[in-house]
Amino acid sequence: MPTKRPKQTTPKQPAADATRLRVRKTYKLYIGGAFPRSESGRSYPVHSAAGDLLAYVAQASRKDVRDAVVAARKAFAGWSGATAYNRGQVLYRVAEMLDGRRDQFVAQVGQAEMSTAEVAAGEVVSADAARAQVDAAVDRWVYYAGWSDKYAQIVGGTNPVAGPYFSFSLPEPTGVVGVLAPQDSSLLGLVSVLAPVLATGNTAVVIASEDRPLPAISFAEVLATSDLPPGVVNLLTGSTAELAPWLAGHRDVNALDLSGVVVADRKALQIKAAGNVKRVYAPHEPDWFADPGISRLGAFVETKTVWHPIGV
Template sequence: MSEQSRLSVFKTYKLYVGGKFPRSESGRVYEVTDSKGGSWLANAPQASRKDARDAVVAARKAFGGWSGATAYNRGQVLYRVAEMLEGRREQFVREVAEAEGLSKSKAGAAVDAAVDRWVWYAGWTDKIAQVVGGANPVAGPYFNLSTPEPTGVVAVLAPQDSSLLGLVSVLAPVIATGSTAVVVASEAAPLPALSFGEVLATSDVPGGVVNILSGRTAELATPLASHQDVNALDLTGASVDLARTLEEAAADNLKRVRRPAPEDWSTDPGTSRLTAWLETKTVWHPIGV
């Protein structure tokens, strides 16, 4: 068959929930277009409130096993994700270039930075406890030890303007520290995030640890902010007005909230996102017992 007569095989993008790839519960899709010329790229699933609730259920179910894994094991799993992402580099370079209107070389640099950042967070899994934990001096014959514990289920609104590097920068610290995540992908550029779900599925990440939804950010964020089984909320991808509304909803069960702020995803991320999703547990123990 000649190349001219061959029909193109278009990719069907799906949500990533509980380790599986469902279509939106409502059956809705929306058009994703090239950021430069506005040409059609794909139909992305438009997730519903029901999809968001299903993702929370999956994240909660996975939390016990993931938070109970050793930090060393979590590091191994995260490094495997970086390996798989590196193996699909060319696909992500194309998707990021189309999503963000970048040249191939700049998109390649963004993908490489995303891989490097994932490796960087993989290295932190068994080190962050030494940074934020330790022995506390007390007046009495006791050991007083503080150790970090994961927060629980974290709902993450991914950056709108950085479809892969920004996504990795907000997601990796959540799962590196033992929490599980429900991610709302960039509304206008969700395709790299949905493809990243395929990377997670072919890595060693247990189903439900990461759940990725695409659709209208406000529609999906609202039920997540008020959900009683969501423990924390990262508002990075929310507008100022939406963030204010979501923060008010999150107060109902005292969720941890990280407010949106200008971010340069190319700089050293530091440890602030790692510590944002940790709780400190302090234990007293008598000396000599």
């Protein structure tokens, strides 16, 4: 459960036209291209870094995890079988949609994130800092969109085997990847871990930052309006500690990204992941603004080698 102490109990929204009542958003899950509530009927309050109540978001359950995995598996053949050019275009479209909603994300990231010092001082993250996060997130997505039709040429190739055979090796997506999104960096961190999973053709089940889920849910709305096939990304909000073991132990999940899990909690999940020999990526918390390189692209691919005789 969230640990932030609310300062006040009534939801506070940005100032609006004084004569008009704002229409508030219901924050739900994103599974198979739809936005359902949790099947459990549960929700939990989310507060801004300053302590204001922002919303009650869906608190996903074990069954929601399973539904999300089913949706991700169903989407895998289509997404992994799409041309790399097509995947690149769809991902670029995501960046276009994200850029078009920059102001919304700047406001949400600003509400969600602030430094300890700023909390102490009772300030919100400055709009400039939030804007820098959103801009970096858009650029990060564009970066990975461009990789989708280039990565295979960087890491694949022909094998000069000693015999009358043509042999080549190519990267292929691992399958369904369970992504435990970073807890602190609510948007830039999320896109930095999700985009490389998708660029190489995997589908994903994402568990959003527990205390800062609103940018992630809004990002799911971006995905839903970007020609991304339903089920390619499924996003759950709720308790990471509750949901992660079900994802880690799920036999139809091929890989796990533990970015959003503190080191002390990773061991138990890695043990569960061994049940079906999951690929587990457990990096140190990086500087999300730094050049990401290509290591995340390599974390969730398989190398396939194909042989055929040469003859007349």
